[in-house]
Amino acid sequence: MEKRYFTIAEVQEHTTVDSCWIIHERRVYDVSAFIQRHPGGEQMIVQRAGTDVSRDMVGPPHRHSSNAHRWLQQYYIGELSTGGGQDEEEIFSQKKQAVRERNTASQGSNSVMDARCKSVDPDNDLVDWNKPLLWQVGNLREKYDEWVHQPVDRPIRLFYSDFVEACSKTAWYMVPLVWTPVVIFISWYCYTELAQGNTQLFTSITKEYSIPVHKYCFPFLFVLGMFLWSLVEYLIHRYVFHMKPPASNYYLITLHFMLHGQHHKSPFDGSRLVFPPVPASLVVVLFLAAFHLLAPGAVGMSIFVGGLCGYVVYDMIHYYLHYGSPKKGSYLYGLKAYHVKHHFEHQRLGFGITSRFWDYPFHTVIPEEIFEKSH
Incomplete structure (x- = not known):
């Protein structure tokens, strides 16, 4: 040309x-x-x-x-x-x-730009972008880690099946649309259960000593759930999403790419920035079952629904950090700069999305840099 x-x-x-x-x-x-x-x-x-x-x-x-x-x-x-x-x-x-x-x-304009997806030169790339990538990345072996952290600006197709592919993608607004009613319903259920005054804590351990849990405790249990979610968010992001699969293990490489590698390869693929409701439902059910075993009744459900709300907030913030334009000096402005550095410079640091809080005790804070002041 x-x-x-x-x-x-x-x-x-x-x-x-x-x-x-x-x-x-x-x-x-x-x-x-x-x-x-x-x-x-x-x-x-x-x-x-x-x-x-x-x-x-x-x-x-x-x-x-x-x-x-x-x-x-x-x-x-x-x-x-x-x-x-x-x-x-x-x-x-x-x-x-x-x-x-x-x-x-x-400067204050907030118009939305369409992503420009450049074609990939097949002679200079390690995969065939005309075919689903999920079945190819495992063959990259020792080249996978470097390849997946070289981002491109184009959409990714994972599966051959159109139906499965559709289930692996979603628009950002589907997350609050699906999960907000669930959060509201479970919150109402927990509050009404606690309002009856029959909820006792530790009754399964000893019947001689128990602590009554009143309806006024619900906000504190809810916030506790959100706080616990922030820890779960960090741990999943660091130890699951950023596991380094062995170069010889085709299946672990494939799993890593499906869970998170595809996001680092194409960080501005808007259809893959939030967790699709179908697979998310399976994970939510697993967490619900775990809470039911560890803390049955309204107390455990109150903590669980706070964590579910924390997840919704997390997904919305994550999308905004990629596509939003926060005001300079704001909390979200700092988070956006922090998260983009995670994508482009420090992939083994900066695992907090909604907050940097857990990066400090786990010693994964991205080193501070001086950002240019606007004129």
């Missing part, structure tokens, strides 16, 4: 949220589809629209990872023309600040 060349004036015509071009090492990129995904917030890209970001990419104050540089290549559209000579370069330099100021008004 013949290369396209753009003048600086042409690049500076694309300085909005809907059409955002940048220059990096004299190559031109259309990053419109990436703006909302940028961990530093969309304003940091819009402020630099139409300009050369080569120095910004290498820092200081923030050095972009090799994955970030490679990710940028997916938005390549052409080369910067040198036909304009030195005069054009001077014009470009003089207009740089004016472009940033002109685009300040568009």
Whole structure:
């Protein structure tokens, strides 16, 4: 394919949220589809629209990872023309600040961009993207770990069966749509059970001493369930989702890719960012059965429903960290930057999604970096 060349004036015509071009090492990129995904917030890209970001990419104050540089290549559209000579370069330099100021008004835009899924060169990749990947990744063996942590911006197909494939994907709004009524119903059931005043704690251990559990205890049990979920969230993410399968074990590699590897390979596949309701139902039933054995009655159910609510919050936050554009300085802004660093630089650290809390006692906190201040 013949290369396209753009003048600086042409690049500076694309300085909005809907059409955002940048220059990096004299190559031109259309990053419109990436703006909302940028961990530093969309304003940091819009402020630099139409300009050369080569120095910004290498820092200081923030050095972009090799994955970030490679990710940028997916938005390549052409080369910067040198036909304009030195005069054009001077014009470009003089207009740089004016472009940033002109685009300040568009920083608050929250429009949604369509993902741009670039085709994969079959000669340079280790799998055939025209076929379901789940049955191929196990054959990568010792190359799997490096391959799965080199993200691409394109959807993934796992299964041959259309029905099974559909069950493995879901829209984000299906999670609250399915589970919020369940949380409300179980909460109502637990509260009414406790309100009867017949619930006793530890009656199965000794009948001589028991603690009555009143309806006023329900909020505390609910919050306890949410807190316990945050620990479960961390442990699953670290020890299950980020297990390192042996290179010789085809089945463990396949299982890892199905559970979480596919998310790291394609972190912006919107249909795979939350847990589909069908497989989620099986996991929820297993947790419910475990709680029934460990803490039968309304007390155990109250803790369980708090954990179920924590799961819903977790899935919604996880989706937002990938597609949302939180306000700079907010709690979610910090979480988004933290989670994106987990994807692109520190895959063996930063396992907390809704909070960094458990990363501290388990010593998996991602090292702090200095993020660039908005101008």
